[in-house]
Amino acid sequence: MQNIDSYLFMLKKFLGSLMMPLPLVLLLLVWAVLMLLRKKTRWLGGIFTLLATALLFAASYAPIANRLIAPLEQEYPGYQVAAEPADYVAVLGHAHASSEIQPITSQLSPTGVVRVTEGIRIYRLNPGSKLIFSGDKFEEPFSYAEKSRQLAISLGVPAEDILLIEGVKDTAEETLALAAAYANSNLVLVTSASHMPRAMMLCSKVGLQPIPAPTNYLAKPVRKKLLFPSARTLAKTQYWAHEKLGQLWTRLTLHAGEKPTRAVSVQPASEDKAH
Template sequence: MFFIKKFISYWAMPLPLALLISFIALMMLIRGRRRKLALGMLGVVWLGLFVISTPWFSDKLMAPLESQYPPYAGQEVRYVVVLGGYHESDSSLPITSYIEGDAIYRIIEGMRVALLNPESRLLVSGYARTDPLSNAEAYARLAESLGFPRERIDLQEDPRDTHEEALAAQARMGEQPFALVTSAYHMPRAMQLFEGVGLHPIPAPTGHTIKQHQELDWRRFRPALGGLAATQKAWHEYLGALWANLVASIN
């Protein structure tokens, strides 16, 4: 089920889907079949890519996700759970180069929340994929290198996605509240999955992309790689929430 979900979600992303449709349209043109339809498909796809690659569009998708939960407000907790992200280890590089993208925001916020709760434990999550280190271990090594006590860190190295992370935390947390750290855009789906297995997370979102009083100028209406990446992240979350609701209704 995990790999089926990953396969479907990949091809449902805007860029792979656009490339697939473009390939089909080009094959139709090469074979001389339904040229008007093929040209129409190409026009719609490339116009669509132009629009969804603008920061203005990605902000419109991100804003409803990031605004659902406020930042951590200092509630007392015994555990701080940091959800997994992307990493790639390389022994020739410093540990600060292992963790990439959203994951760096997550572990920094997790450490911050844990330091505000001196008696708490930091529970870091994430599997290895094909890397020698699990994402959880990479988190732990970075935290330790920045002065966080290793003896306060627990690892969940088996979960491969947010649902599995929720199940892994279930036995450890029980009824007690805990801080849940993940990217702001990912928090709604994470809360849905963790609460869905009976847990009581306190949201601690981080890595916000939407800022108050953000300047609006013409550059936000031009396509950019960052805009496309943000759109794909937001789209992934909407699809993930739809999948979670579908699985819940079946079960």
């Protein structure tokens, strides 16, 4: 059963990556070249070339990308201090790469650094609360949760105020683990603004009702009159496509009451872990 779950996870990641804007553009161009090699289908090759060019332009042009991603990011407002202090501040995982020669701020992805920083900010707004970091190793020597712990400690958070959820490989497993351990607590959930709608959808399916705290907003006001397509804007469109596909996958596959597909460790962080 675990092997089947692993294969489904890999299939989800493969199909999701294939459906991103840049791979789609490359597939259209490859198909266009094949069509252009034959006289009878050259007109079709021209159409595919135009489609690929139009898709690449739309995906990398800031006004279009912002109009796509802004509705996702605006679905939940930014965190405001509530009358009742939070018990826990859960920061969802992202990507990381361990390195002995790079500072901890470079071992977490830029998105991960923003999430951890926002989590620390909210933790400090709620005296007596604890931080929860989640994430798997993904072939690395240390988990994402452990690397987040290291960053938080380097920024002044006491180790005893940090809890780790390890062995969870995606948002679905993170929310299941949070629901199992903290369903009856006043919980704040920190993640990227574009990811928050899907995270809250998954929380709802497992009976968890956290306070949303979106961060890492990508849609920015466009003030320049002369704009050109850019790779940075293309990355924003990729986030949008990733979340839309993730929401579709969630609606199709996830059922309330589903259990994590592998062992999950929920534990306090300790000072004796490797740095």
